Amino acid sequence: MSGSIIPIKTTLVKLAYVTPTIRRLDAGGGNPFRHGHTNACTQIDGVSVASLAKEFGSPLFVFSEATLRRKYREAHRAFARHYPDVQFAWSYKTNYLNAICNAFHQEGAIAEVVSDFEYEKARHNGIPGRDIIFNGPYKSRESLMRAIDEKAMIQVDNLDELLTLTDIAKQRSIVVPIALRIHINTHTHEVWSKFGFSGDNGEAEQILRRLTTLDCLRLRGLHCHVGTFILDPVAYRIAASRLVELAVTAQAMNLGPIEYLNLGGGFASKARLHGQYLPPDQVTPSIDSYAEAICSTIQTLWPTSQKLPRLYLETGRALIDEAGWLISTVVAVKTRPIQGATTLPIAMAAYGKGGQDLTQSRSAHGKGLSHSLSAYGKNIHTQRGALTHNAIVIDAGVHLLYTATWYQPTILPAKATADPLSATTVYGCLCMNIDVVREEAPLPSLTTGDQIVMHPVGAYNVTQAMQFIQYRPAVVMIDEAGCPRIIRRKEDLRYVQEMEEMPAHLAKPN
Amino acid sequence: MSAKLDDLLLNDRGFAFDAVDGESYQLSPTALQLVRWMQAGDLEEAVLLDRLMDSYEVDEHTARRDLDSFLSTARELGWS
Numbered sequence A: 001m002s003g004s005i006i007p008i009k010t011t012l013v014k015l016a017y018v019t020p021t022i023r024r025l026d027a028g029g030g031n032p033f034r035h036g037h038t039n040a041c042t043q044i045d046g047v048s049v050a051s052l053a054k055e056f057g058s059p060l061f062v063f064s065e066a067t068l069r070r071k072y073r074e075a076h077r078a079f080a081r082h083y084p085d086v087q088f089a090w091s092y093k094t095n096y097l098n099a100i101c102n103a104f105h106q107e108g109a110i111a112e113v114v115s116d117f118e119y120e121k122a123r124h125n126g127i128p129g130r131d132i133i134f135n136g137p138y139k140s141r142e143s144l145m146r147a148i149d150e151k152a153m154i155q156v157d158n159l160d161e162l163l164t165l166t167d168i169a170k171q172r173s174i175v176v177p178i179a180l181r182i183h184i185n186t187h188t189h190e191v192w193s194k195f196g197f198s199g200d201n202g203e204a205e206q207i208l209r210r211l212t213t214l215d216c217l218r219l220r221g222l223h224c225h226v227g228t229f230i231l232d233p234v235a236y237r238i239a240a241s242r243l244v245e246l247a248v249t250a251q252a253m254n255l256g257p258i259e260y261l262n263l264g265g266g267f268a269s270k271a272r273l274h275g276q277y278l279p280p281d282q283v284t285p286s287i288d289s290y291a292e293a294i295c296s297t298i299q300t301l302w303p304t305s306q307k308l309p310r311l312y313l314e315t316g317r318a319l320i321d322e323a324g325w326l327i328s329t330v331v332a333v334k335t336r337p338i339q340g341a342t343t344l345p346i347a348m349a350a351y352g353k354g355g356q357d358l359t360q361s362r363s364a365h366g367k368g369l370s371h372s373l374s375a376y377g378k379n380i381h382t383q384r385g386a387l388t389h390n391a392i393v394i395d396a397g398v399h400l401l402y403t404a405t406w407y408q409p410t411i412l413p414a415k416a417t418a419d420p421l422s423a424t425t426v427y428g429c430l431c432m433n434i435d436v437v438r439e440e441a442p443l444p445s446l447t448t449g450d451q452i453v454m455h456p457v458g459a460y461n462v463t464q465a466m467q468f469i470q471y472r473p474a475v476v477m478i479d480e481a482g483c484p485r486i487i488r489r490k491e492d493l494r495y496v497q498e499m500e501e502m503p504a505h506l507a508k509p510n
Numbered sequence B: 001m002s003a004k005l006d007d008l009l010l011n012d013r014g015f016a017f018d019a020v021d022g023e024s025y026q027l028s029p030t031a032l033q034l035v036r037w038m039q040a041g042d043l044e045e046a047v048l049l050d051r052l053m054d055s056y057e058v059d060e061h062t063a064r065r066d067l068d069s070f071l072s073t074a075r076e077l078g079w080s
């Protein structure tokens, strides 16, 4: 071939080779972002924190109806701008207080449930079966029968479930519409392989082939929830494109038509992960970037000869997290020893980094010299040579803040103060050493009776809060007119003991 | 390409700053070159291997072994 280019082996001198290595640097702890914000949270939706605690008690979960409705509308608008047929389903587990669910339902969300209990709850809230997306690795036979009767959208998680559905369908001589849950390795985080069938190793295709032999099941949709708090929208691009491929494969096998793709939840809220350096405002992708990633992928790849599938989303945390606060009260003030404090400047040592002194100033407490990070616009004071720093005990704890395992809530005092901030350990009220809400929060000096406010805590905490040695607190929602309304009362002894039974011979303690 | 890799800031001396989690890294000159190729879109191991062997005085065995361990670290850091 006359026009072809013959590669010429390059004779240039090659570069000297050294092993390609990546070494993490453990330098300079003084940085502008590590300590978070420093202001106060005196009110929520115009209602003073002090008055909320006074009227409803402390601790107290507070939700903002205006915020959750705004978040929903923003999310819906972002997707509707990019896609003609989009439907959100409120992910019940994220927060299934009925008032919260109904606010989302009023906005137009259907329900996404993952258990018999949640299914019942959605029905109790008046959601018809056809508007329930039924997910989860364990659906009892009874609940599957009910879901079939009520025409819920069953997203099949595993082969056992598929066989149970086949059995029910055959017994009743009916055709049951289903969707398949698929897990996909997006290479952005660990694949959630616990749920559904693998989209990576041929398992999904194998199930599709099996479906071609089962006349009693009809494939209507494909589902993929890639994970939660996904900081890279690329994950959704990859998942959506794989779902489209599988839909095309299914249709080529005469399954379908695939009427919907369900991309699950997982959009990040403005919570801050442990170890996250930049503030959430800079790290959390906009809802629009997720919408663009998903919608443009489907629209580009979906066969033009076929009607675009409906797009379902099961967004949880991104809609509710920032709408929830936890008010708590300081019940004790302590100090906490700092390990290795003599060898490193205190403020930085506490954060596990070495660093250098930036400025020295007299502390506002008049206790002598302190280090300060004020050169970086913050005022974190600790005493030179001190072996301890501040700690407070509050009347809430990790039993109410399950998500503190992964996220560090912003903790703000409920009153503005001119006091300098110091790294303060926030202990919860449980009699367990693990009950530390934050190892280091920048707080002014606080005293017993002072309130603090934690945010964002609206996702997963209310549903996962434990009744452990304390009654779970009341939950209020501030309505759009600025009026706080109880949506769950504080527990009491009667409530906690309601399900207990006493064998007669144990009825008396002696 | 992951957003983390895309956002990774590099200088010519091999200093790398991951703006997502605030960690800093020192890359050896070869690692720096590999990350630059990856940022330019060459994410495939086979392509990177070819480029390594074309540009550096290195035998295939060494290049394969080192690239394998380099890529697994890079993936662990979310640079993929």
Ligand SMILES: Cc1ncc(COP(=O)(O)O)c(C=O)c1O
Binding pocket: A091, A094, A112, A135, A136, A225, A227, A228, A229, A264, A265, A266, A267, A314, A315, A316, A317, A318, A459
């Ligand atoms: C199937 C399914 N859908 C939706 C969600 C909600 O996820 P998120 O709160 O991250 O949006 C979850 C939670 O992990 C889930 O498992």
